[in-house]
Amino acid sequence: MTGTEAEPLLELAGVRAGYGAIEVLHGVDLALRPGSLLALLGPNGGGKSTTMRVCAGLHPATGGELRLAGRKVNGISAQDAAKLGVCSIPEGRGVFPNLTVRENLWAATGTGARLADLEEKAYGRFPILGKRRDQLAGSMSGGEQQMLALSRALGTDPAVLLLDELSMGLAPMIVTRMYDTVAGLVEEGLSVLVAEQFARAVLPIADTAALMLNGRVVATGAPAEIEGRMAGDYLGG
Ligand SMILES: Nc1ncnc2c1ncn2[C@@H]1O[C@H](COP(=O)(O)OP(=O)(O)OP(=O)(O)O)[C@@H](O)[C@H]1O
Numbered sequence: 001m002t003g004t005e006a007e008p009l010l011e012l013a014g015v016r017a018g019y020g021a022i023e024v025l026h027g028v029d030l031a032l033r034p035g036s037l038l039a040l041l042g043p044n045g046g047g048k049s050t051t052m053r054v055c056a057g058l059h060p061a062t063g064g065e066l067r068l069a070g071r072k073v074n075g076i077s078a079q080d081a082a083k084l085g086v087c088s089i090p091e092g093r094g095v096f097p098n099l100t101v102r103e104n105l106w107a108a109t110g111t112g113a114r115l116a117d118l119e120e121k122a123y124g125r126f127p128i129l130g131k132r133r134d135q136l137a138g139s140m141s142g143g144e145q146q147m148l149a150l151s152r153a154l155g156t157d158p159a160v161l162l163l164d165e166l167s168m169g170l171a172p173m174i175v176t177r178m179y180d181t182v183a184g185l186v187e188e189g190l191s192v193l194v195a196e197q198f199a200r201a202v203l204p205i206a207d208t209a210a211l212m213l214n215g216r217v218v219a220t221g222a223p224a225e226i227e228g229r230m231a232g233d234y235l236g237g
C-alpha cells in the first residue's frame with residue numbers, strides 16, 4: 001500500500017525558508033510517495049505550515065531542493081504547482097465565506113472542471129453540502145466548511161493534496177469523519193501530505209509520519225514508531 005520503493009512524487013531535500021531575515025526551516029527533508037499518506041507532526045511553531053506553503057509554491061525556499069516527480073522546481077508559482085497537480089487546503093480553511101457553496105465550487109473551476117461535475121462529486125461525497133448549496137459558506141459549521149474546502153481542492157483532480165490542520169476547531173467526531181474520507185482518497189491513489197498538531201487524528205491512516213521540531217524533520221518512520229518518539233519529545237494530541 002505504501003510503495004516504499006517508488007520514486008517520491010513530492011520531495012524536499014535540505015529545504016530552507018524564512019520570513020525576512022529570520023530563517024524558520026533549517027534544512028527540511030521529506031518524501032511523499034505516490035498513493036500514500038505522510039503525516040507531518042509536531043508542536044506549534046515548528047515550521048509545518050511554512051513547509052506546506054513551500055510545497056504549494058506559496059512561499060519561496062531559500063536553499064535546498066523542492067522536487068516534483070523527481071524534477072527540481074524551486075521558485076515554482078502556486079499556479080504552476082497546481083497545474084502539475086499539487087493542490088492545498090491552507091490552515092484555517094480554503095473557502096470564501098461570502099460566497100455560497102455553489103459559488104465556492106464554481107470559483108474552483110479555473111482549471112477547466114465543469115461546475116455540474118464539481119457539484120455532483122461534492123454532493124455525492126458530502127450530501128450535506130447539497131442541502132446547503134445556496135447557503136453562504138461563512139454561515140456553515142466548521143465541519144461543513146472543511147468538507148467544502150476539501151471538495152474545492154478535489155475539484156481540480158490533484159495528484160498531491162496538501163492538508164494543513166484539517167482538525168482545527170472541529171469536534172473529534174467530525175475530524176474522524178474527514179480523515180476517513182481522506183483515507184478513501186489515498187486508497188484511490190491520491191498522495192496526501194497532512195500537517196497536524198493533533199497527531200492522534202491522522203496517525204491511524206498514515207503510511208509514514210515525520211516529526212518536525214524547530215524547523216527540522218528530526219524523525220521519519222512508521223506511524224507507531226513516531227508516535228512513541230513523540231511521547232518523549234512532546235505530547236501531540
Ligand atoms: N508570516 C509570517 N511572518 C513571520 N514569521 C512567521 C510567519 N508565519 C510563520 N512565522 C514563524 O515561522 C515559524 C514557523 O511557523 P509555522 O506556521 O510554519 O509553524 P507550524 O508548525 O505550522 O505551527 P502551528 O502548529 O502553530 O500551526 C514560527 O516561529 C512562526 O512564528
Ligand SMILES: [Mg+2]
Binds near residue numbers: 048049050091164165
Ligand atoms: Mg501551522
